[in-house]
Amino acid sequence: xxxxxxxxxxxxxxxxxxxxxxxxxxxxxxxxxxxxxxxxxxxxxxxxxxxxxxxxxxxxxxxxxxxxxxxxxxxxxxxxxxxxxxxxxxxxxxxxxxxxxxxxxxxxxxxxxxxxxxxxxxxxxxxxxxxxxxxxxxxxxxxxxxxxxxxxxxxxxxxxxxxxxxxxxxxxxxxxxxxxxxxxxxxxxxxxxxxxxxxxxxxxxxxxxxxxxxxxxxxxxxxxxxxxxxxxxxxxxxxxxxxxxxxxxxxxxxxxxxxxxxxxxxxxxxxxxxxxxxxxxxxxxxxxxxxxxxxxxxxxxxxxxxxxxxxxxxxxxxxx
Numbered sequence: 417x418x419x420x421x422x423x424x425x426x427x428x429x430x431x432x433x434x435x436x437x438x439x440x441x442x443x444x445x446x447x448x449x450x451x452x453x454x455x456x457x458x459x460x461x462x463x464x465x466x467x468x469x470x471x472x473x474x475x476x477x478x479x480x481x482x483x484x485x486x487x488x489x490x491x492x493x494x495x496x497x498x499x500x501x502x503x504x505x506x507x508x509x510x511x512x513x514x515x516x517x518x519x520x521x522x523x524x525x526x527x528x529x530x531x532x533x534x535x536x537x538x539x540x541x542x543x544x545x546x547x548x549x550x551x552x553x554x555x556x557x558x559x560x561x562x563x564x565x566x567x568x569x570x571x572x573x574x575x576x577x578x579x580x581x582x583x584x585x586x587x588x589x590x591x592x593x594x595x596x597x598x599x600x601x602x603x604x605x606x607x608x609x610x611x612x613x614x615x616x617x618x619x620x621x622x623x624x625x626x627x628x629x630x631x632x633x634x635x636x637x638x639x640x641x642x643x644x645x646x647x648x649x650x651x652x653x654x655x656x657x658x659x660x661x662x663x664x665x666x667x668x669x670x671x672x673x674x675x676x677x678x679x680x681x682x683x684x685x686x687x688x689x690x691x692x693x694x695x696x697x698x699x700x701x702x703x704x705x706x707x708x709x710x711x712x713x714x715x716x717x718x719x720x721x722x723x724x725x726x727x728x729x730x731x732x733x734x735x736x
Contacts (some may be wrong), residue, residue: 433524436733437689437698439480439496439707439731440467441724447481448707448723450698452691455709455719461497462532464490469511469554470729473536474518479731481537482509483522489523489534494733504541506532508717510552511595511694511729515578516560522576524565531565531574533581543581547574555596555605557620566593573607575623585623590614594644595687597671608643610656615643615657617673627673636662645687650694657709658685659697665699667715677715681708689730700727 420627437450437621440463442544449459464683467490472479478500486501490511506525509532513522516531520542523532531551533543548567555564556578566579566589575585575597575664581623589611597606598620605618617627631641642660648670649655661684669676685708689698697710707727709719 423608430616434735435692436735437707438472438646438731438733439693439698439700439723439727440470440729441705442466442468442484442702442727442728444649446724448727449674450707450721450723451539451678452696455721457721457723460496460724461492463499463631464488464502468728469509470731471512471514472731473514474516476733478519479512479733482512482729484508484510484526485536485618486529489521490707491536501539502601503534503536503539504532505534506541506544511554512564513554513556513558515563516558520578522563522565522578524554526552526568529565529567532577533679544548545574545576545581545583547583548572548586553594553596553607555598556601557598558602562620563733564596564598564607566596568592568594568610569703571609571612572683573605573711575616586627587618587623590628594648597646599648601652606646606648606655610644612662613641613643615637615646615655615668625721629668629675631657631659631662631674631675633659633662633678636664644685645699647688647690650690653719655713656688656697656720658682660686661703663701665710674690679710679715680704681717686727687729689732689736691732698730700725700730702728 464486466485469482489505508527548570550568553566590609592611646657665679683703
């Protein structure tokens with residue numbers, strides 16, 4: 417592995433605790449496990465067909481994987497890499513979110529226009545909620561009271577009361593909303609619109625849009641600037657937004673909603689995950705089949721790590 421001085425310094429400041437980034441490869445039906453201390457793939461684990469969304473239980477004892485073309489959510493032991501069992505997810509699960517109770521998964525079923533709620537302890541479906549056409553993005557508020565589903569074709573964010581499992585609001589966004597996240601205090605909801613080329617920010621108390629911003633990269637055609645996955649920094653001061661086939665991340669000031677910087681990464685950047693202290697960001701680059709490691713403070717790409725074909729989702733796993 418080729419080390420730059422900046423990367424070597426960062427690795428020295430992050431001793432070999434073997435914390436990991438898990439990456440789903442949707443065309444290989446595998447997960448690549450990256451050792452953060454060495455920046456290398458140490459394991460490649462088989463999954464169901466077309467793995468996309470991935471998240472860990474809050475105690476990191478199991479990992480949940482959306483095996484979209486297998487119509488299931490797989491539950492895997494992250495130590496052994498063994499699939500323990502499948503959950504009844506509904507058809508074509510793409511993304512999901514785990515409730516703060518560490519028990520209920522909210523799953524977007526793209527082909528069925530529903531959100532399925534699964535009890536991971538009883539392994540049973542407790543609710544199916546009608547939403548818009550082609551649901552994808554999922555989020556849950558920090559207090560667990562609200563779940564969000566975004567529907568790509570209906571161009572809406574759907575607000576779900578998690579106590580009643582019923583919709584209480586629907587808000588329009590720009591074309592093809594892909595991803596949603598609440599800020600840490602729960603006062604704002606951010607939603608990316610891939611074809612619209614924008615990110616909308618909603619006031620959670622009123623479910624109204626309070627801000628919307630777009631992107632412009634010199635030398636890149638506007639049609640290629642397609643915001644998809646994003647993550648907020650530890651202090652919620654900035655957001656890193658994947659811009660799909662534009663092959664860049666945007667760095668957005670989360671107070672002013674202004675774009676401050678762009679970072680060149682791999683081809684068709686899609687989703688991302690931070691390391692433990694959020695000093696490093698790992699992006700999945702679908703077309704180039706790799707992961708870019710970004711220094712958050714320097715806003716600079718440090719290294720590219722080859723994974724499987726069409727990496728899609730990413731999740732962090734501490735090992736100590």
